[in-house]
Amino acid sequence: MSDERTNDVVGQAGQEPEATEMTGKGIGRRDVIKALASIPIFGVFFYSFFKKKAGDDFRRSEILAELGVSEGAPAYIPEAISRSPGEHVRVGIIGFGGEGESLVRNAGFAHPEWIAERQEEMKEDPRNDWYQSYIDQEDLNISITGVCDVFDVRAERGLAASKVDLRPGGGRVMPEATRFLRYTDMLESPDVDAVIIATPDHWHSQMTIDAAAAGKHVYCEKAMTRTEEETRAMYEAVKSSDIVFQLGHQNRQVESHMKAREIIEKDILGPICLIETTTNRNSPNGAWVYDIHEEGSPETIDWEQFEGPAPNKVPFSLERFFRWRCWFDYGTGLSGDLLSHEYDAVNQILDVGIPHSAVASGGVYFYKDGRDVPDIFQAVFEYPDRDLTFMYSATLANGKRRGKMFMGHDATMEVGSGLTVRAERESTRFEQKIDDDIIDPSLPLFTYRPGFKGIDAVTSATEEYFASRGLLYTYRGGKRVSAYHLHIKEWLDVIRNGGDPSCNIERGFEEAMTCHMATRAYQLGRKVEWDPVRRRIV
Amino acid sequence: MTQGGSAAAAARSPDYSNVQLTALVALRMLIGWHFFYEGLAKLLNPYWTSAGYLSESKWWFSELFVSLAASPGTLSVVDFLNSWGLVAIGLGLMLGCLTRAATIAGMVLLFLYYIAAPPFVGYVYAMPAEGAYLIVNKVLIELAAMFVLLVFPTSMIFGLDRLIFWKRIAGGRSREVLTAAEGVR
Missing domain, CATH: 3.40.50.720 (NAD(P)-binding Rossmann-like Domain)
Structure with a gap:
């Protein structure tokens, strides 16, 4: 039976050319119909395609309109336009x-x-x-x-x-x-x-x-x-x-931080009462146990000049010279090395300034190598004028990545080399849009991906994965550039053309005092406060 | 189709039953749909790039794939060829237009996807996968399905190839030629 039917199909098709042979073309109506048999499927394809696209575009434009954030790179990028190198x-x-x-x-x-x-x-x-x-x-x-x-x-x-x-x-x-x-x-x-x-x-x-x-x-x-x-x-x-x-x-040059600033300015997160920043390292190198150079000796190292203004003078020590961050005589450990980065990023994004008070705790719990700076260190800063707590949590004995989180009533922003904003399920601002299924709190509201052209309202796990990587580099016009390079370039540009560098002495003063408040609180074992009139830690 | 017109080819006609023909055409449409949409989705997403997939490459050819991803110049060429290739292959399969070439191109593309990141024992990829695979993944299955389409062609029965190759096949004795064309390997 199947043979008969196949022959029938073939036969029908085969008859057409004969029937139309007189026209000289040899193609019949039935052949055209068979040739175009998939047209209805295209109809279904494009109907569903445009329906899906229209739905995605609608949600995306609704979200972006609600947020008021432009697509693309941050609106304000210092030195975005390369100036002529000027004087040597x-x-x-x-x-x-x-x-x-x-x-x-x-x-x-x-x-x-x-x-x-x-x-x-x-x-x-x-x-x-x-x-x-x-x-x-x-x-x-x-x-x-x-x-x-x-x-x-x-x-x-x-x-x-x-x-x-x-x-x-x-x-x-x-x-x-x-x-x-x-x-x-x-x-x-x-x-x-x-x-x-x-x-x-x-x-x-x-x-x-x-x-x-x-x-x-x-x-x-x-x-x-x-x-x-x-x-x-x-x-x-x-x-x-x-x-x-x-x-x-x-970090002042990092695009994602500038985008974060834009997002804060648009008040997308709502009232931010808690910022959580961290350091998570789990290697000797990450804990400042650097290699001791084989040629290091009292003959090759000017120890006296190295010590200079250090408060305690000790005999020549290779450990102290090559691993100086482990002692309060030369630095302030986690406070100056890594809290300073986290604080300055927050100060860059939120202009928080010097906190009202600080408490800190921790200890030398893992690297019992003679150091006196803590390897586990937590500091909490209060900004009562801004209804804000800024928390720093650091460990040098565990590498689990904990992001930099800006936690608002309406949304949470995680900032790294990229940036992700997630709506809060109980958000007041987004309540209607969550109810209307325009915003799905289980998905990022949007993700800003460095190196690409902009932010995307709807994102996938793959894209998030890429957003979380890379720190030394940032992007200008989609091109990867070293953040160090840009920061030095900015300094040189100001030397040549005037202006103000992004991390000037005012920002430096805030950074140093904030870190010293944490160090002082740790060393004294009590809460310390900032006296804004006398500009002193008390 | 190259043998079109010869009596030998006509004699080799596989004589699809209606059910067989339906199954083959349906498979062709589904794979064509998949390719077409994959291509369109990539073209419409300005952030899409193959860099992630390529840079995660493992196995013998990983060096080649990674070097493609490492250079912005070659990467943009790869991205262009991949997106438009998917669209063209998808259209070829759905429309039944130059389907043999489209099928072969699709198999080559799938083969490249497979060897770039084969799910072999011991290979772990950072790119999230939507399923769990051991040696056989969906890419390999689609590749095999396209092989079926290649050896059981249908585009001369339902598809533009019926018109495209009409003149060539109509030059001989129509009925035999068409029979051969419809059953051609």
Whole structure:
């Protein structure tokens, strides 16, 4: 039977050409119908396609209209438009350790060994494109004319980087820098216009004060200072000088933080009463147990100069030199190293300023290696004027990722390299839209994904996954750029063209005082308060 | 269809029953629909990119796929070819238009998807999967289904290929040619 029916089909089709052969075309009506048999399916396809699209577009436009946030990159990006490099700036680097080397590299001078290593890595894994990121950097039109480090090996590395023959952005190869044994000699040199300070924290204040007196612009690593008194002295020195001061919080350049600021300004989250920030590290390196260089010795390290303004003078110690963050003599541990980042990000997004009060607790619970700074540390800051608590929770003994959360009555915003906003199920503002099924609280209200063109009202788990990655880089016009590079560039732009850097001495003062409040509360074991009139921690 | 017109080809006609024909055409439509929508959805999403899939690649060819994702230039070419390729293949299958070429292209594409991230023992992907797979995943099954479409063609019976290849096949004796065309491998 089946044969008969098939033949029937074939027969019918076959008869058409014969029937129409006289027309010379050989194609009959029935053939055309069969040829176009799938048209009804297209009808169904496009009907459902446009229905789905219209529904998605409607929800998306409803949500975006409700939020009032533009699609695309943040509306305000400092230095978004690259200015001409302008006059040449001669930069001296004080402290060529890990951070100093990274800053100099991001200013366009990588150590030749670093370049060779990254090229090798890229051959093995094309995803590892650090080298490409370096080479793609814009030339900042600077030269490194001075290097100062108390450890001979690092000073030599700095000199080698200053004359590196592979420059990004078509930059010229520069002559080798001069090594200065003491930073004060560098500040006296007429060949240095500006200095990058990347020493341990206990030196930041004195060096900046001296640089300001010598009229040299300063890019200083965070934390800004080691003590409250240093902070005040440094603030006065910078304020009474003409130098351009930038504190090294490169998060100021991160696109997602600017987008977060926009979202706060649109009041999408509703009243924010709690902000939760964290540090989660679980490796010796993350706990400042850095390698001790094999050539480190009293002969190669100027210990006396290293100690400088440190309160307690001790005999030469390789541990203290290479792992200085573990002692209050040189820094403030988690407070200055990592709370400072979290605080400055919150201050960048919310302009919170110095808190009214702080409590802190913690202890040395995991790394019992002789350190005196805590490896578990919690600090809680109160802003009663703003009905806000800012909480910082840190562990160096667990790496579970806990995001930076801005918790509002209407929505929660998680900020990382990307940004996700989720509506609160009990939100007042979104109540109607949740009832109307326009907003689904189990899905992000929207996700801002760096590197792409904008935010998306409806998102998927895959997209979220990408949003949560990457921290060292941010994006400009969809192009990946080092945040360090942008932060140094901003400083140089202000030196050349005037203006105000994003992390100026005012922001630095707030950062330092807030961190010192936490440190003081921990050390005293009691709540401390900020006296806004006398500008003192009490 | 290359053998169209020869008596030998006519003799090899598989003679589909109505049920068989319905099943084959339905399979063709479903796969075509899937490809077409996958392509359109990617074209309409300005944030879509294959970078994530490619950079997660494992197995022998991972180096090749990862290097495609690593370069913005090649990535945009890959994204373009993939989105428009899906659309073209989907249309080819649904319309029955140059279906043999579309089917082969679809199989090649699915094969690339499969070897880029095969669900082999010991491979864990960060990209979320919607199911649990051991060696066989839905990509592989769709690939096999397209192989069925390739060896049991229907586009000359229901599809534009009936018109496209009309002249070529109508040059001979119509009935035999068409019989051959409809049953051609």
